[in-house]
Amino acid sequence: MHIIKSKFLFLFIAFGFMRLSAQADFKLSNFSLTPLAYNPAYAGSNGGISLTSVYSSQWVGFPGAPKTILFNGHQAISDRLMGLGVNAEIDKRGTEEETKLVANYAYHLYLNNYWQISMGIKAGVQNYVVDYSLLSIENPSEFIAGIGEQKTLNYIFGTGFYLYNKNFFIGASIPNLIKPNLLDSRNSIISQQSMNYYLSSGYKIYTNENIYIQPTFLTRLVKGAPVSTLISMNFNSKNEIYASANFEFKSSIGLFAGIRIYENYLFGYAFDKSITKFNSQNNGIHSFYINFNIEGRDNRPCSCYNF
Structure with missing residues (x-):
């Protein structure tokens, strides 16, 4: 088979395996x-x-x-x-394109003067498209999924919670x-994602009044896939730098740097390098961040993350 066809076939198998085994696609570092x-x-x-x-x-050069x-x-x-939120995502992977639009609601309850708990729900839709015409299929008549674009609309309903104070947080969720x-093409199920479970925690360690470091972890559990755990060491100086x-076990290492300008705008860049056997086949993962934040930077009630 021609080398280009081989690459496309490899990608199709790889992405198909991820979909069948329900491996989530977005990197934990993001x-x-x-x-x-x-x-x-x-x-x-x-x-x-916060916006x-x-x-x-990901996998630049592949x-x-x-x-x-x-x-x-x-x-x-x-x-x-209470909190209201929305998240939207467009994710393209080879022949696949996934679009999500989700609304979020959270209620923050004071347990005492020191601890709070927030409980949330999310609901939305997911549009999933596979364009099989981009593949080189030797016998199209025997390909049961059908040739061309196949679209599937799915619904999303998830939940989660955080237990937190000014310095510590722990959370769990099922998105x-x-x-x-x-x-x-016959509306028959050819694959199904399993549920993703997330567990996260972190603790702020102040070096002085305006500077702290925050070790955190984020773990993702999916049936049929290896456990993914990201360990991070975060640094915050005056909510400006x-x-x-x-480090994600058996996956990648990475760095992030960001600076807040004009008080409300943060610009950041992250780079992750694969530490798997495919590290020589790609040029890493490049991510660019823009954040707009008002009112909550200096007196945020939750210690969860920096933004």
């Missing part, structure tokens, strides 16, 4: 900076208004490499007792309790 994407209880946690946009290009555009927006309301399906180093 998820750690956009927690609303997987935990609705994060909505309103900054005490103000974040991310562009991520044919059909994943590209993701992510938007998160959330706001605290009702004297910071979608409804297993998404991929349908063929941000930095982070991360």
Whole structure:
């Protein structure tokens, strides 16, 4: 088989395996900076208004490499007792394109003067498209999925919580309790994602009044796939300069740097390098961040993450 056809076939098999085994696609290192994407209880946690946009290009230099555009927006309301948010995602992977639009709601409850708990729900839709015409199929008549674009609309309903104070947080979530399906031209199920479970925690260690470091972890559990755990060490100086180093077991290492200008705007860049046997076949993962934040930077009620 021609070398180009071989590459496309490899990508199709690889992405198909990820879909069948329910491996989530977005890197944990990006998820750690956009927690609303997987935990609705994060909505309103900054005490103000926060808008974040991310562009991520994975496996640079590899044919059909994943590209993701992510938007998160959330706001605290009702004297910071509730939060509303929305997240949208466009994820392209070889022959696949996945689009999500999700609304989030969270309620923040005071347990005492020191601890709070937030409980959230998310609901939305997922449009999943596979364009089989981009593949080189030797016998199209025997390909049961059908040739051309196949579209599947799935619904999303998820939940999560955070237990937190000014320095510590722990959270758990299931972003979608409804297993998404991929349908063929006859509306028969040819694959189904399993549920993703997330667990996260972190603790702020202040070196002085304005500077702290925050070790965190984010773990993703999916049936049929290896456990993924990201360990991060985050640095924050006066809520103006941000930095982070991360390590995902048997997957990647990475760095993030960001600076806030004009008080409300943060610009950041992250680079992750694969430490798997494919590291020589790609040029890493490049991610660009823009965040707009008002009211909540200096007196945020939740210690969860930096933004």
